[in-house]
Amino acid sequence: MRQFVHPSSSDIRLESVLHALSDPVRLSIVRQLAREGEATCAALDGGRPKSSMSHHFRILRESGVVKTRNEGTSHMNELRSHDLENVFPGLLTAILNATPNI
Amino acid sequence: MRQFVHPSSSDIRLESVLHALSDPVRLSIVRQLAREGEATCAALDGGRPKSSMSHHFRILRESGVVKTRNEGTSHMNELRSHDLENVFPGLLTAILNATPNI
DNA sequence: GCTATTGTTCGAATAATATCGAACAATCGA
DNA sequence: TCGATTGTTCGATATTATTCGAACAATAGC
Numbered sequence: 001m002r003q004f005v006h007p008s009s010s011d012i013r014l015e016s017v018l019h020a021l022s023d024p025v026r027l028s029i030v031r032q033l034a035r036e037g038e039a040t041c042a043a044l045d046g047g048r049p050k051s052s053m054s055h056h057f058r059i060l061r062e063s064g065v066v067k068t069r070n071e072g073t074s075h076m077n078e079l080r081s082h083d084l085e086n087v088f089p090g091l092l093t094a095i096l097n098a099t100p101n102i
Numbered sequence: 103m104r105q106f107v108h109p110s111s112s113d114i115r116l117e118s119v120l121h122a123l124s125d126p127v128r129l130s131i132v133r134q135l136a137r138e139g140e141a142t143c144a145a146l147d148g149g150r151p152k153s154s155m156s157h158h159f160r161i162l163r164e165s166g167v168v169k170t171r172n173e174g175t176s177h178m179n180e181l182r183s184h185d186l187e188n189v190f191p192g193l194l195t196a197i198l199n200a201t202p203n204i
Numbered sequence: 205g206c207t208a209t210t211g212t213t214c215g216a217a218t219a220a221t222a223t224c225g226a227a228c229a230a231t232c233g234a
Numbered sequence: 235t236c237g238a239t240t241g242t243t244c245g246a247t248a249t250t251a252t253t254c255g256a257a258c259a260a261t262a263g264c
Contacts, residue, residue, distance in 0.1 A: 022120035049224050051243080073240045075240075125251090154254060159211090
């Protein structure tokens with residue numbers, strides 16, 4: 001529960017971002033973060049076990065999609081929208097504009 | 103070697119597209135198709151075994167990224183740029199604009 | 205029809221991911 | 235300091251992907 005791995009902007013790889021976002025659970029996390037700005041892990045778990053969510057947050061973090069900071073006992077997550085826009089202009093926007101499957 | 107599975111535009115799912123493009127081999131196929139317009143499977147194999155490539159082309163086809171048509175004994179592939187643009191505006195452009203990793 | 209060419213399909217081995225309970229770590233408040 | 239709360243890490247299992255040789259299918263040309 002110590003320091004998180006956050007790649008620097010220049011280390012964000014397109015394949016990793018696409019892989020991170022190709023999972024339904026993670027994509028829905030990202031959509032919710034886009035709506036709400038930031039949220040704790042618990043607020044995003046949708047009833048899933050903590051260990052599963054922790055895994056998904058790690059993938060999102062290590063791919064460069066999400067930034068996590070400590071906030072007391074909880075962890076606050078936000079999208080790295082600016083960094084992503086710098087590295088892959090238009091990508092996150094296009095993904096967020098896509099209609100979620102019915 | 104008969105009819106290929108090509109989802110209709112409305113059946114193209116974002117997760118599937120992202121997953122298809124999260125693989126380095128498939129991403130490089132897509133980049134090459136974007137440059138050259140269309141190409142046969144053989145022209146895109148980069149020396150890899152045919153069975154491996156056939157697998158990747160299937161993923162690209164079934165996710166809706168690529169359209170394959172018979173052309174004699176060979177198969178001609180092209181990006182479904184228009185369909186993708188309609189369903190996920192800006193997505194393919196953003197991905198193709200991203201600099202390939204060095 | 206025979207042969208060469210181009211891909212697909214099958215099958216099996218290997219690798220990578222996902223899922224989740226249980227144990228652990230860090231912080232807050234009483 | 236003792237719980238309670240919030241996540242992470244570990245370990246084990248299950249599912250899914252990747253890779254590739256070998257066999258098969260379709261077409262073209264002779």
